[in-house]
Amino acid sequence: MAKTDTQISCRVTHEFKARLEAQAARERRSVSNLIIKILSDYLEAAEAEETQEEK
Secondary structure (H helix, E strand, O other), rough: OOOOOOOOOOOOOHHHHHHHHHOOOOOOOOOOHHHHHHHHHHHHHHHHHHHHHHO
């Protein structure tokens, strides 16, 4: 079975988009891939913090 991804969208300022594009270019990533990396890193850290608080 093929993997299917879902799409989300959000509005950002032109300046914010330019910053994302510049950072993605520095890392040789697409903007989409950069956003996924940033959000994944954030969620992993937040979930780890929640796990620590539960102990």
